[in-house]
Amino acid sequence: MxxxxxxxxxxxxxxxxxxxxxxxxxxxxxxxxxxxxxxxxxxxxxxxxxxxxxxxxxxxxxxxxxxxxxxxxxxxxxxxxxxxxxxxxxxxxxxxxxxxxxxxxxxxxxxxxxxxxxxxxxxxxxxxxxxxxxxxxxxxxxxxxxxxxxxxxxxxxxxxxxxxxxxxxxxxxxxxxxxxxxxxxxxxxxxxxxxxxxxxxxxxxxxxxxxxxxxxxxxxxxxxxxxxxxxxxxxxxxxxxxxxMTDRLAEDHHRAKKLAQALAAIPGVSINPGETEINLVFFSFPPAVDREEAKRITNFFAERNILINSPDEGVFRFATHHGIGDKELALVLETCKAAFGGCGR
The missing domain is CATH 3.40.640.10 (Type I PLP-dependent aspartate aminotransferase-like (Major domain))
Structure with missing residues (x-):
């Protein structure tokens, strides 16, 4: 997971x-x-x-x-x-x-x-x-x-x-x-x-x-x-x-910035990658203001063994950390494209 x-x-x-x-x-x-x-x-x-x-x-x-x-x-x-x-x-x-x-x-x-x-x-x-x-x-x-x-x-x-x-x-x-x-x-x-x-x-x-x-x-x-x-x-x-463990936090920052850049390329996702300064990635997906759409998205990730928090008024927060390596990040990026790009509907 x-x-x-x-x-x-x-x-x-x-x-x-x-x-x-x-x-x-x-x-x-x-x-x-x-x-x-x-x-x-x-x-x-x-x-x-x-x-x-x-x-x-x-x-x-x-x-x-x-x-x-x-x-x-x-x-x-x-x-x-x-x-x-x-x-x-x-x-x-x-x-x-x-x-x-x-x-x-x-x-x-x-x-x-x-x-x-x-x-x-x-x-x-x-x-x-x-x-x-x-x-x-x-x-x-x-x-x-x-x-x-x-x-x-x-x-x-x-x-x-x-x-x-x-x-x-x-x-x-x-x-x-x-x-x-x-x-x-x-x-x-x-x-x-x-x-x-x-x-x-x-x-x-x-x-x-x-x-x-x-x-x-x-x-x-x-x-x-x-x-x-x-x-x-x-x-x-x-x-x-x-x-x-403090120095390795730089790896989390690097992966968070990579995730932010990938999200910015998805139509409908609103994010300024320059505002991702540490390991927390905040982005807006306006359709997720709707409760059912938000639930669809969180379920879509869960079905692919990825846990995310429900959005707050359409705003998501993803956190990178020690358990998110390059292999895990690749799967997250693939799932983001499907979930937010419309392929998961």
Missing amino acids: IDLRSDTVTQPTAEMRKAMAEAVVGDDVYGDDPTVNELERLGAELVGKEGAVFVPSGTFGNQLALFTWCARGTEVILGNECHIIQHEAGAASVIAGVQTRPVPAPQGALPVETVRQYIRKRDLHAPASSLVCLENAHSLGRVVSLADMDAIKVLAGGAGLPVHLDGARIFNAALALGVAAREIAARADSVMFCLSKGLCAPVGSLLAGPRDFVREARYKRKIMGGGMRQVGILAAAGLIALRD
């Missing part, structure tokens, strides 16, 4: 499975799991931070950052299409007790002047701003420039606000920008990044930042139920993900 739904569907490599089986473990709540400690050390080093804490998921890491940085009843400024707003089940209001203030963010970049206008001090009617959140790579598949990030960091710093970066795919963004991940992370005070998006680890993310922040985050991780005991079994796969 070829799975284009997400880069979270990757399977652990044989080396990861062996490392997990043989992992030296302790009790992470006591801080004596050596494999977790090594993962946190390496993760912090890669993003240039003083420390890191291992968490179960990207959503957990983002929400832990908000819970750690923000006082209850304050306000977080972030992009209107970012993951924290769109895909984290309203957790900011439940866990951190904060209000989110979404900003229109074309291509994922927060407009500086708009953010400047959105920053508030507490008064009788308004909550105080407590945090600005960025996302890079953006969940819509775009990469935000370092210059855009710099502008927000300067603005936020001048207002006394920390910046948190949702860097779930920070290594994809780093490859696309041609810089090290720490160069992106330097534009934020804290950063979350995933080990299970494209890097083949079965589960887990890291939240990194200043030493005092990480100490407080570790305490609040416990409040959130994130004390995971002998979790070195999972951290062992995360270590391999960080050491061996």
